Amino acid sequence: MYDQLRSLSRTLLIAGTFAGMALASSSLQAQNDPPPGSARLAHLQGNVSFQPDDSDSWGQADNNMPIGSGDLPVPHSSVVSQIESPSAASSNEASMY
Numbered sequence: 001m002y003d004q005l006r007s008l009s010r011t012l013l014i015a016g017t018f019a020g021m022a023l024a025s026s027s028l029q030a031q032n033d034p035p036p037g038s039a040r041l042a043h044l045q046g047n048v049s050f051q052p053d054d055s056d057s058w059g060q061a062d063n064n065m066p067i068g069s070g071d072l073p074v075p076h077s078s079v080v081s082q083i084e085s086p087s088a089a090s091s092n093e094a095s096m097y
Contacts, residue, residue: 035068037068037069038066038067038068038069038085038086039066039067039068039083039084039085039086040064040065040066040067040083040084041061041062041063041064041065041067041073041081041082041083042063042064042082042083042084043063043080043081043082044061044062044063044079044080044081044082045079045080045081046075046076046077046078046079046080046081047060047075047076047077047079048060048061048073048074048075048076048079048081049061049073049074049076050065050067050071050072050073050074051071051072051074052071053068053069053070053071053072061073067083
């Protein structure tokens with residue numbers, strides 16, 4: 001009985017290890033670099049309208065919203081925004097009053 005339990009626990013440990021390794025490698029593959037020219041609206045304080053490159057309609061921009069080249073974020077009065085780009089050494093901050 002002890003040998004069966006020991007064998008079962010060893011099998012479960014090995015299976016769990018392989019499952020964990022498979023999950024870890026799949027999440028690493030999902031973290032690809034964003035396409036060139038992309039950024040995100042890291043921080044917004046105020047009203048910012050947004051028009052995607054492939055659309056004629058406008059919407060409200062949100063924190064952590066991805067933006068690409070050709071997208072048009074338009075800040076309104078009293079806005080503080082921060083845009084982060086992986087290609088830039090540091091983030092850019094812009095304020096409009």
